[in-house]
Amino acid sequence: MDAVLDAIVREREPFTLATVVSTWSSAPRESGARMLVRSDGSVVGSVSGGCVEGDVHALAGEVLADGVPRLVRYGVSDEVAGAVGLTCGGTIEVLVQRVEPGDASARADDGGGAAVALTAFAAAVAAGRATALATVVDGAEGAVTRQGALLSVDDMGRATGATGSARLDAALVVDAAAVLETGRTAELTYGLDGSRQGVGIRVLVEVVAPPPRLIVAGVTDFAAAVVSIGGFLGFEVTLCDARSAFATRVRFPDAHEVVIDWPHRYLAGELAAGRVDARTVVLVLTHDPKFDEPLLEVALGADLGFVGAMGSRRTHADRLDRLRERGLDEHALARLHSPVGLDLAGRSPRETALSIMAHVVATRAGGSGLPLAGMSGPIHRDAGAGGYPVPPA
Incomplete structure (x- = not known):
């Protein structure tokens, strides 16, 4: 099991979870990369090649203290990114949120529901089963769900966790299952009321499939x-x-x-x-x-x-x-x-x-x-769908 997911399952005290939710150009890590920061400051995982870990670690301490999620972007054109040393040429967007260890009765609006969804996701990954984790990345003022809410959907269509909106939950169960079939992590958008029509709520649907x-x-x-x-x-x-x-x-x-x-x-x-x-x-x-x-x-x-x-x-x-x-x-x-x-x-x-x-x-x-030295354009490409083109005859 991924070291961060393994740590999530074992944690018994509140912790901060930083997740890469979007990447552009030559980003050092893909969407879904995580870093867990405990109350004692110890760390499991990484969100970059070391470029922004220090800044994210400091931000994690603030989020752990006040419980307010932060969505931050680091890129070569950003003043903050230059200060912390993101030199790869890419851009990453990181969601930092506090997670309360929860149980089956945890509510989606108290942070405990996130732990329930994460635990279900981790268990499915450990069992070698295909599963998807939907994370509410951002929502404009007036949205029906909280930033950082999580919903895990396995390959049988079973959902664990909640976003705080029954309408959004119902849509995500269907949509996450469809994304799971593609084998590719994707970002979806929904209206502020949780409907599929309109924009305002961004959701990262991270897919983990059994190894090939x-x-x-x-x-x-x-x-x-x-x-x-x-x-x-x-x-x-x-x-x-x-x-x-x-x-x-x-x-x-x-x-x-x-x-x-x-x-x-x-x-x-x-x-x-x-x-x-x-x-x-x-x-x-x-x-x-x-x-x-x-x-x-x-x-x-x-x-x-x-x-x-x-x-x-x-x-x-x-x-x-x-x-x-x-x-x-x-x-x-x-x-x-x-x-x-x-x-x-x-x-x-x-x-x-x-x-x-x-x-x-x-x-x-x-x-x-x-050789990369003889090529132009981005070094890192968008991940493929896992398909293999036919070689030339």
């Missing part, structure tokens, strides 16, 4: 390095190979799961059970056609996020011919990333694994893979 899966086929040293980096990047990693002498926990200690089976049969079973989706990455690192090709036949026929295979350019060309003989059409073959990896000129297993996973990350986010 990475299925690695092969028991090579390259596979071991990919497993390690994949786990570091937040993937739920499965190592699969039919050779029990090599597919062991000793060789792959960083895998979440080691499966001894033919990879194509394992993947077919996971597809049938609905345990893979459009975010799933499959990497074929076996260097053996009798393993590679049946697996690629299954993987390229499914709606997976990324399918990559190691090998030389000649190996790739020969593999494509054999896959055509198996009946795969050009559309399916165009989805294969091979030879997989970006040109980093590395040769060791770890360097190769870095190249492969960099290819996965760049494809997932729509990155170019080019």
Whole structure:
């Protein structure tokens, strides 16, 4: 579980929660980044790369004392931001609010309801379930809800917490569920009376989904390095190979799961059970056609996020011919990333694994893979929807 969410669950005294609710340009953290500040001044989490933490920490003390939420913006053109050192070129908006540890009877207008919603959100995240947290970021004078009110909505449509407006709550339960399906955090606007018509109330709907899966086929040293980096990047990693002498926990200690089976049969079973989706990455690192090709036949026929295979350019060309003989059409073959990896000129297993996973990350986010120094425009882009574009044929 996220360290801040874990701390929220454990807190027994009032604390201040700072949340990044909006970002622009090269912001150091994404929306949803948090920092918890206790009454003794101790801190869990971060809202920036260190640029504005000091200022937010001082503001948190004021909010803890008077209970009045603050919405502050830091950017390179702002006098305050320049003073505290936000030099990344971006802008962030941070909501700082006091939270009272609450129980099931806590009201939305006393800060206790926020703790109830946060606890439900944290529990869903810890359980690996998709969930959304709606935060009232701002509301003009006369709005029906308080700034900082929270509502958690899980993947079953169950809501915990309240905004103080039954009308807004009802709209958010439906809208947060829709946002949850997209897998992307979003900002929504509502009228001052809580209706979907008009503006005046801003709500951040933060989405947390279970980690994407990475299925690695092969028991090579390259596979071991990919497993390690994949786990570091937040993937739920499965190592699969039919050779029990090599597919062991000793060789792959960083895998979440080691499966001894033919990879194509394992993947077919996971597809049938609905345990893979459009975010799933499959990497074929076996260097053996009798393993590679049946697996690629299954993987390229499914709606997976990324399918990559190691090998030389000649190996790739020969593999494509054999896959055509198996009946795969050009559309399916165009989805294969091979030879997989970006040109980093590395040769060791770890360097190769870095190249492969960099290819996965760049494809997932729509990155170019080019050096930033040779490019213009914002360094940080808007996060993608988790989709993977088809590679050029």
